[in-house]
Structure formats: structure tokens, C-alpha cells
Amino acid sequence: MNRKWIVAIATMFSFSALVAGLSIAMADDEGPVHDVMEKINSKSNAIKKAIRAEPGYKKAKKELPTLVKDLVQLSKDTKELAKDAVKKAKNVKDAEQQWADLSDALTKELEKFDAKVNDSKSEYKDIKSAYGPVSQSCTKCHDVFRVEENGF
Ligand code: HEC
Structure with a gap:
């Protein structure tokens, strides 16, 4: 095989390795932190x-205490995931x-909201x-820990 072919094949190979590496980095939407965030997000959106x-509040009022209680628990669960979060x-x-703070x-x-x-x-x-300060504490953590690829 001549040199040109070897270079071409080597280039193709490293390019596909790069693409594979990139897609792994970008498809980083699993793991325990991701899972707890999905739950946190759905409770937070419901609140x-x-x-x-x-008018909507008057109807939804009676569901609020349970939603907040669930979210407090999820926030405590989040704290337990320090080891996973730190890896990334x-x-x-x-x-x-x-992460703990x-x-x-x-x-x-x-708890204040509750x-x-x-x-x-x-x-x-x-x-x-x-609820404003609650949302702000979501953002404060995302500013530190959320990687760019998540697009948030
Ligand atoms: C202690 C840190 C921390 C707090 C507090 C926090 N988040 Fe997150 N959040 C993260 C991290 C880290 C990710 C990226 C997770 C991943 O993909 O590995 C994330 C991801 C997300 C995502 C994208 C889903 C995903 O996993 O890619 C949403 C939506 C989200 N958070 C909503 C919220 C909301 C709403 C709150 C507040 C009620 C909140 N987060 C509070 C750290 C936090």
C-alpha cells in the first residue's frame, strides 16, 4: 500500500474515533443526577x-403542599448524589x-416556601x-455544575 493510502485511512480512522468520542460526550443525558433532575423539573413545573x-391558584391550592413536600425530598436526594455529580x-x-452547599x-x-x-x-x-428564591437556587447550582452540552 502506498503512503497516501495509509495516511488517508489513518485520517479516516481518527476522524471516526473523534466523532464517536464527541457523541458519547454529548449524549450525556443519563445517570442518577439526570434522573433526579427530570423529577425535580416536573415537580417544579407543576408548582x-x-x-x-x-384563578388557577385557587383551584390548584390544595395540591401545593404535597408538591412542595415531594420537591423537598428530591432536593435532599440530590445532595446524596455528590459522588456522581463530582465525577462530571x-x-x-x-x-x-x-454540591452539598x-x-x-x-x-x-x-422549606421557606413550604x-x-x-x-x-x-x-x-x-x-x-x-417561589422566586427557589428558582434562583436552581440557577445557582446550574451555573456551577451544569455542562454546556445540556443546552440549558
Ligand atoms: C445541587 C445542584 C443542582 C440544583 C440545586 C439543581 N440542579 Fe438541575 N441540574 C444539575 C446538574 C448537575 C444537571 C446536569 C445533569 C446531567 O445531565 O448529568 C442539571 C440538569 C437539570 C435539567 C436538565 C435535565 C438533565 O439532566 O439534563 C433540568 C431541567 C434541571 N436541572 C432543573 C432543575 C430545577 C427546576 C431545579 C430547582 C428546583 C434544579 N434543577 C436544581 C444540578 C442542580
Whole structure:
């Protein structure tokens, strides 16, 4: 075989290895963190939907305590996944500590939200505005731990 062919075949081979490597990196949508995030997202969306507007809130009100309770539990489950999260966060400093702090922060905001939801003196607007800090604690963790490819 002449040299040109060897170079061409070698180039093709390394190119397909690169493509395979890239698709593995990009298809990174499984694992325990991903699974818990899917659940967190669906609960969070249900809560946001319930508090979006006052008429809807009046109807959905009685479901809120359970949704919040479930989300608090999922937030605690998230904290337990530090080992898995850290594996994917090679560039994050003190990753394990940050993971613990950021998931605790979410739990804390959720517990405040829970207190508002269960306080009979709360009005619709109090409950709606109490969810803001919860969403912010989602973003704070994503800023640190979520890799670009996820597209969020
Ligand atoms: C302690 C850190 C942390 C907190 C807090 C957090 N997330 Fe995430 N989230 C992640 C990480 C890491 C990923 C990427 C997971 C993966 O794909 O491996 C992610 C991914 C997601 C995804 C994309 C699904 C996926 O796995 O690709 C959604 C949607 C999401 N989070 C929603 C939320 C919402 C809503 C909240 C708040 C109620 C929240 N997250 C709080 C760390 C966090």
C-alpha cells in the first residue's frame, strides 16, 4: 500500500474515533443526577403552573403542599448524589463541598416556601413571590455544575 493510502485511512480512522468520542460526550443525558433532575423539573413545573395566576391558584391550592413536600425530598436526594455529580465536574473547585452547599440552599429555600404555602395567613401574592428564591437556587447550582452540552 502506498503512503497516501495509509495516511488517508489513518485520517479516516481518527476522524471516526473523534466523532464517536464527541457523541458519547454529548449524549450525556443519563445517570442518577439526570434522573433526579427530570423529577425535580416536573415537580417544579407543576408548582409554577399552580401559582402562575390567581384563578388557577385557587383551584390548584390544595395540591401545593404535597408538591412542595415531594420537591423537598428530591432536593435532599440530590445532595446524596455528590459522588456522581463530582465525577462530571472535573473543573469545579471543592466540588463535593459546593454540591452539598448548593443542594442545601435549594432545600432551605423550599422549606421557606413550604412554610408560606402552609401558613393560613399567606395570600396568593406572598406564595407567588416566595417561589422566586427557589428558582434562583436552581440557577445557582446550574451555573456551577451544569455542562454546556445540556443546552440549558
Ligand atoms: C445541587 C445542584 C443542582 C440544583 C440545586 C439543581 N440542579 Fe438541575 N441540574 C444539575 C446538574 C448537575 C444537571 C446536569 C445533569 C446531567 O445531565 O448529568 C442539571 C440538569 C437539570 C435539567 C436538565 C435535565 C438533565 O439532566 O439534563 C433540568 C431541567 C434541571 N436541572 C432543573 C432543575 C430545577 C427546576 C431545579 C430547582 C428546583 C434544579 N434543577 C436544581 C444540578 C442542580
